[in-house]
Amino acid sequence: xxxxxxxxxxxxxxxxxxATLSCRASQSVxxxxxxxxxxxxxxxxxxxxxxxxxxxxxxxxxSASGSGTDFTLTITSLEPEDFAVYYCQQRGNWPxxxxxxxxxxxxx
Amino acid sequence: QVQLxxxxxxxxxxxxxxxxxxxxxxxxxxxxxxxxxxQAPGQGLEWMGIINPSGGSTTxxxxxxxxxxxxxxxxxxxxxxxxxxxxSEDTAVYYCARDLVAGTPSGAFDVWGQGTMVTVSS
Numbered sequence: 001x002x003x004x005x006x007x008x009x010x011x012x013x014x015x016x017x018x019a020t021l022s023c024r025a026s027q028s029v030x031x032x033x034x035x036x037x038x039x040x041x042x043x044x045x046x047x048x049x050x051x052x053x054x055x056x057x058x059x060x061x062x063s064a065s066g067s068g069t070d071f072t073l074t075i076t077s078l079e080p081e082d083f084a085v086y087y088c089q090q091r092g093n094w095p096x097x098x099x100x101x102x103x104x105x106x107x108x
Numbered sequence: 109q110v111q112l113x114x115x116x117x118x119x120x121x122x123x124x125x126x127x128x129x130x131x132x133x134x135x136x137x138x139x140x141x142x143x144x145x146x147q148a149p150g151q152g153l154e155w156m157g158i159i160n161p162s163g164g165s166t167t168x169x170x171x172x173x174x175x176x177x178x179x180x181x182x183x184x185x186x187x188x189x190x191x192x193x194x195x196s197e198d199t200a201v202y203y204c205a206r207d208l209v210a211g212t213p214s215g216a217f218d219v220w221g222q223g224t225m226v227t228v229s230s
Contacts, residue, residue, distance in 0.1 A: 034216045036153075043203055043220035044153065055218065087153055091215025096169045097143070097155040 002026055002090050004100035012108040019075040021086055021103045028068045029092025035064055035073045038102075039084045047086075048073065075105075083107050110134040112204050112221035119227045125192040128224045130204030137185035138162040141207040143217060144178065144189045146200040156202075158213055159187055194228045201225050 003026040013019055023033065031051040036044035046055040048064040051071060061076045075082055088100040115129040130142065144156040157168035159178040166178045177190045187204060202224045205217035 032215070036217075043205075043223055044217075045220070046208070046216065046218050049208060049216045049218075089153070089216070094215050095155075095158075095167055097215050099153040099155070101152050 001096055002029060002093050002098050004088050004090055004098055006088060006100035006103045008103060009101070010104045010106060012106050013078055014108045015078050015080055017078050019078055019082070019105055021073040023071040023073070023088035023100050025069045025090055027093070029090040031067045032090060032092035033066065033071050034089045034091070036087045036089060037084045038087065044087060078105070110206070110219050112206065112219055114204060114221040114224045117225040117227070119229065120194050122195055122228055122230055124194050125190060126194060126226050127188055127190040128202055128226070130187045130221050132185045132187070132206070138182060139210045141213040142187045143205045143207060145203045145205055145217070147203070148197070148200040156189070158207070160213070161187060196228050199226065199228045
C-alpha cells in the first residue's frame with residue numbers, strides 16, 4: 001500500500017499570501033496524484049487531477065506540480081474561501097486508493 | 109446537473125449492519141464507476157471500494173473484505189453500500205464518489221455525495 005505523507009499538518013497564513021503544500025509518496029505514483037479541498041461539514045472537492053490538471057471550475061490561483069514521489073500544491077494568493085483542509089490522493093498503484101493525512105490551511 | 113444524493117444518518121448498535129444508498133442523477137448511471145470513501149470524526153479519508161454500475165463487479169479494500177458489500181440498482185440509478193458486524197471504529201461519515209473518467213475506473217473522484225453519518229454505539 002502506498003503511503004502519502006503531507007506537510008505541514010497546519011499552515012497559518014493571511015489572505016493574499018501564498019500557500020505551498022507538500023505531498024510525498026512512499027513509492028512512485030508517476031503523475032497519478034490528485035488534490036482535494038474539504039471545508040467543514042462538506043464533502044471533498046476535486047481541485048487537481050493527474051498532478052497538474054485543474055478540475056472544471058477551479059480558479060487559476062490553484063496550481064500543482066510534481067511526479068514520482070514528490071508533489072506540491074500552490075495557492076498563489078489566498079482568498080477567504082480557500083481556508084480549508086487539503087488532501088492528496090494517489091491512483092498510481094491501486095487498490096487500495098490512498099489519501100494523505102491532510103494539511104489544514106488556517107487564517108493567521 | 110450531476111448529483112449524488114445519499115440516504116440519511118444512521119445510529120446502530122455494535123454487531124449490527126447498515127445499508128446506505130446513493131442515488132445518481134444528471135448523467136448516464138452505468139457509464140461511471142462509483143467509489144465509497146469514509147471519514148471518521150476529525151480524521152482523514154479512507155477508500156472502501158468500488159463498484160461498476162454497469163456489470164455490478166466490485167473491488168473492496170482489503171481491511172473491509174468480508175464485511176462490506178456494494179450493490180447497484182440500474183432501474184433507479186442507485187448504488188448501495190452495506191457494512192456488517194459494525195464496531196465503534198466504523199463511526200464515520202460515508203461518502204459515495206463518482207469516478208472521474210467514463211467507462212474505466214481511473215481512481216479519482218469528481219462528484220461526491222453529501223455524506224451519511226453512521227454512529228455505532230451501544
